[in-house]
Each structure stands twice: as structure tokens, then as C-alpha cells.
Amino acid sequence: MIALILSVAAWLLGVVAVIFGCLRQWLLHRRRKLHSPSEDRLHVGIFHPYCNAGGGGERVLWCAVRSLQNKYDNIKIVIYTGDIDATPSSILEKAKNVFNIALDVDKITFVFLKQRHWVEARKYPHFTLLGQSLGSIVLGLEAVCKFPPDIFIDTMGYAFTFPVFRFLADCRVGCYVHYPTISTDMLKRVQYRHTAHNNKAYVARNPFLTRIKLVYYRLFSKMYRFASRCSETIMVNSSWTENHILELLDVPFKTFRVYPPCEIEHLRKLEHIEKNDEIVILSVGQFRPEKNHPLQLQILYELRTLLARDEDLWNQIRLIIVGSCRNEEDYERLQNMKDLAKHLSLENSIDFKVNVPYDDLLKMYETTKIGIHTMWNEHFGIGIVECMAAGLIMVAHKSGGPLLDIVETSEGSQNGFLATDAVEYAACILNIILSPDEANQNIIDAARSSVARFSEEEFDKQFLRAISTLFN
Numbered sequence: 174m175i176a177l178i179l180s181v182a183a184w185l186l187g188v189v190a191v192i193f194g195c196l197r198q199w200l201l202h203r204r205r206k207l208h209s210p211s212e213d214r215l216h217v218g219i220f221h222p223y224c225n226a227g228g229g230g231e232r233v234l235w236c237a238v239r240s241l242q243n244k245y246d247n248i249k250i251v252i253y254t255g256d257i258d259a260t261p262s263s264i265l266e267k268a269k270n271v272f273n274i275a276l277d278v279d280k281i282t283f284v285f286l287k288q289r290h291w292v293e294a295r296k297y298p299h300f301t302l303l304g305q306s307l308g309s310i311v312l313g314l315e316a317v318c319k320f321p322p323d324i325f326i327d328t329m330g331y332a333f334t335f336p337v338f339r340f341l342a343d344c345r346v347g348c349y350v351h352y353p354t355i356s357t358d359m360l361k362r363v364q365y366r367h368t369a370h371n372n373k374a375y376v377a378r379n380p381f382l383t384r385i386k387l388v389y390y391r392l393f394s395k396m397y398r399f400a401s402r403c404s405e406t407i408m409v410n411s412s413w414t415e416n417h418i419l420e421l422l423d424v425p426f427k428t429f430r431v432y433p434p435c436e437i438e439h440l441r442k443l444e445h446i447e448k449n450d451e452i453v454i455l456s457v458g459q460f461r462p463e464k465n466h467p468l469q470l471q472i473l474y475e476l477r478t479l480l481a482r483d484e485d486l487w488n489q490i491r492l493i494i495v496g497s498c499r500n501e502e503d504y505e506r507l508q509n510m511k512d513l514a515k516h517l518s519l520e521n522s523i524d525f526k527v528n529v530p531y532d533d534l535l536k537m538y539e540t541t542k543i544g545i546h547t548m549w550n551e552h553f554g555i556g557i558v559e560c561m562a563a564g565l566i567m568v569a570h571k572s573g574g575p576l577l578d579i580v581e582t583s584e585g586s587q588n589g590f591l592a593t594d595a596v597e598y599a600a601c602i603l604n605i606i607l608s609p610d611e612a613n614q615n616i617i618d619a620a621r622s623s624v625a626r627f628s629e630e631e632f633d634k635q636f637l638r639a640i641s642t643l644f645n
């Protein structure tokens with residue numbers, strides 16, 4: 174009996190090996206044929222199945238394409254996308270309009286993938302991580318069969334495609350990670366049985382299901398680790414992501430922190446206008462619960478307490494809360510905030526501004542001195558970077574990206590303030606208000622030059638440095 178099972182297993186293994194070998198030979202042959210002998214160029218395939226989405230991840234993609242084209246002239250860039258209803262020129266048109274990045278249609282080839290539905294989360298109500306990951310193998314197989322490149326770069330975090338390209342088509346592999354697919358935070362949440370959107374209440378309540386889920390997550394992180402390590406260079410978008418990737422993969426010598434490019438040049442040039450003694454404090458952020466707007470009202474409340482004996486000064490202070498509302502719930506939150514402001518008798522010191530056009534926001538930056546940010550554990554905080562570039566003195570939450578990447582509070586290089594609770598925030602704000610102009614100007618100057626770390630030029634430099642090993 175055992176002998177029978179063993180021989181069947183060996184036979185199956187043999188079949189798999191033969192299929193693998195044949196596919197590999199076919200792909201290597203195909204790759205050679207794709208190179209025309211007249212002009213021998215390196216083929217760089219970039220995997221970004223949602224390249225037409227117009228979000229932050231796409232800015233990274235198009236900036237990366239542009240810097241590769243500027244640096245290397247003997248390459249051909251191929252983008253794998255699942256946007257089958259778009260055309261190459263419409264995709265590049267959008268990159269131009271949304272990000273102001275002009276690319277030449279003739280210099281980029283698109284490979285359109287039909288199997289993108291395999292990576293969509295709604296296809297897998299259970300075991301979503303595993304489902305999407307196996308799905309991405311299918312999508313990767315389609316991509317590699319349609320065009321086996323010399324160099325493969327993933328910019329969307331589909332780690333399970335790396336072994337496909339590396340072992341089947343002998344590609345050099347690199348990646349840019351915005352977010353680890355699995356994190357130790359997720360494991361802990363299951364372990365300590367916290368309910369969350371990826372840990373449903375019936376699992377958290379049930380010790381047996383929790384056990385099974387833990388085993389599943391641990392196995393999955395092993396697979397993720399194996400797949401990700403197939404990449405020869407791993408770029409991460411922030412300290413937060415870097416810490417998680419280091420913890421999961423433990424390959425510090427090939428992990429590079431490359432901040433995504435932020436468009437801040439025009440903000441750094443804004444000039445400030447003093448406005449009739451008004452002291453404006455600005456908060457910019459969507460009306461989402463994690464942004465913690467109630468804390469902003471408490472801060473103002475504390476500030477009034479601190480200024481109890483200086484009513485004139487208090488009357489100069491205005492808090493302007495700028496935010497966008499995406500849906501009914503956001504509007505409801507906004508209404509609750511207005512009610513809370515009344516309840517604290519702060520309504521005369523606060524303006525709420527909803528869905529403000531960008532030009533108006535720029536005008537507000539010009540008349541604002543102080544900015545506040547109150548979200549706990551934000552992964553990065555591009556809004557803070559923008560305010561700093563625009564010449565505001567920021568008081569940000571002492572956690573996550575603001576703490577790790579953005580705000581520096583040590584003497585001599587201070588570019589802003591960090592605080593945790595309403596009292597601390599209020600003290601920081603009062604400190605800024607009472608500081609001599611010169612001291613404040615030093616902070617503003619430091620802030621405006623420090624955000625150059627997040628500029629497009631800096632991205633180009635760091636990206637090209639990290640990617641260069643693939644071209645050796």
C-alpha cells in the first residue's frame with residue numbers, strides 16, 4: 174500500500190517537473206526570440222495590474238518609469254496591466270493629467286492581462302490572502318507567457334509572482350512594497366482575539382477557529398517570506414513598511430527605504446501673508462474616524478483654558494478644519510463635530526470647510542501659521558509633508574510616520590512638534606504663538622528644506638540606486 178502511494182507520488186512529481194522544465198525551456202526560447210538582433214535592448218517588465226487607477230501607487234509607477242527611461246537608453250519598458258478597456262495612449266494621457274508626468278507612447282509597451290479577476294478580493298470571501306496570492310500566480314503566469322522579460326519589477330506587492338518570473342523565466346527580480354501583505358500586527362490581532370475587518374467576531378470568540386487561523390497566518394507568512402526573498406532588491410515606502418518587511422523577511426542588506434515622490438515643489442514656493450492679527454490653526458484631512466477630529470476640538474478647548482487670562486489673544490485664534498466627505502457617514506461625522514463644537518462653546522472659533530477646491534486650500538496655506546494632525550499611528554502622513562512644504566509649523570501625533578519619518582524635534586534641527594494628548598498639543602501651540610518670529614522662522618525653514626527628502630528628485634536618486642543591482 175505504502176509503496177503504491179509512494180510510486181504515485183513520485184510519478185506525479187515527475188510529471189510536474191517535466192511540465193515545469195518544458196514551460197521553462199519554451200519561455201527561455203521565447204525570451205531570446207523577443208530580442209531583435211539589430212538593436213539589442215534589455216527588456217524591463219513592470220507588473221502593475223491596476224496601472225490606470227490614478228492613486229499614490231500609480232504616481233510611484235510613472236515616476237519609476239520616467240527615471241528608468243532617463244537613466245538607461247538601452248532598455249525597453251513593458252507594463253503588465255489588467256486594464257483591458259483602456260488604450261496605451263489613454264493610460265499615459267491620464268498619467269500626464271493626474272500626475273503631470275509626461276511619457277512617450279512609443280517608448281512603452283503594454284501587455285494587457287485578461288486574468289485580473291483572479292486577484293480581486295471579492296472572489297475570495299474566505300482565505301482571502303491565500304486566494305489572492307494564488308490568483309496572482311495565475312496572473313503572473315499569463316504575464317510571463319505573454320512576454321518573458323529580462324528584468325521583472327513589481328510595484329503593487331504581488332510577491333507570489335516573483336518565483337514565477339525568477340524560476341520559470343530566469344528573470345532578475347525587484348519590487349517596491351507599499352504595504353506588507355501580511356504583518357505581525359495581523360498575527361497579533363488574531364492571537365489576542367481582537368475583532369477587526371480581517372478578523373471576524375465569530376473567529377475571535379472561538380478558540381478553535383482562532384487556532385486554525387493562526388496556523389493559516391503563520392503558514393502564509395512563511396510562503397510570503399519565501400516568495401518575497403526571490404526579489405534581489407526590495408524597496409519599501411516608509412519606516413513603518415521597512416520595519417515590518419525586516420521583521421518578516423530579515424534581509425536587511427537588500428531592503429532599501431525609498432520614499433514615494435510627493436509633489437511639493439509648488440508648495441515650497443508659497444509666500445505667507447500676515448492677516449489682521451488672526452492666528453489661524455489649520456487641520457486638513459478627510460472626515461474619517463481614524464483622523465480623530467474630536468481631539469482637535471479638545472485641543473482648542475485646552476488652549477482656551479491656558480489662555481483664560483488673555484482673552485484678547487484667545488479671540489485672535491481660529492481653527493479651520495478642512496476635509497472631504499466621501500459618503501453619508503462622513504457627513505454624519507461632520508455634523509457630530511459641529512454639535513460637539515457647540516457643546517464646548519467653541520463654535521465661534523472654528524470653521525468647518527468641506528470639499529474645498531485645491532486653489533482655495535493653497536490660499537489658506539498662505540494665511541496660516543500652524544497646522545495640526547491628530548491621527549494615531551498613521552503609516553506616513555503625506556498631508557503633514559504638504560503642510561510643512563507650504564510653510565506651516567506642524568504639531569503632529571507622536572506615533573507612526575510623523576514620529577518615524579517626518580517630524581524632527583531635537584534642538585538645532587527641529588522642524589515641527591509632536592504631541593500625544595490635548596494638553597500637550599495645546600502647550601505646543603501656545604509655545605509657537607508666544608515664540609519670537611525668528612525662532613518660528615527657523616522651524617519653518619528647517620521644515621521646508623527637510624521635506625526635500627520626499628521630492629521627486631530624491632525618489633529618482635534612491636530608486637535608481639536600489640534598482641541598479643538588477644542591471645549589473
Ligand SMILES: *[C@@H]1O[C@H](CO)[C@@H](O)[C@H](O)[C@H]1NC(C)=O
Nearest residue numbers: 351352410411433552553554
Ligand atoms: C506606503 O503605502 C501605504 C499603503 O498604500 C500607505 O498607507 C502609506 O501612506 C505609504 N507611505 C508613504 C510614505 O507614502
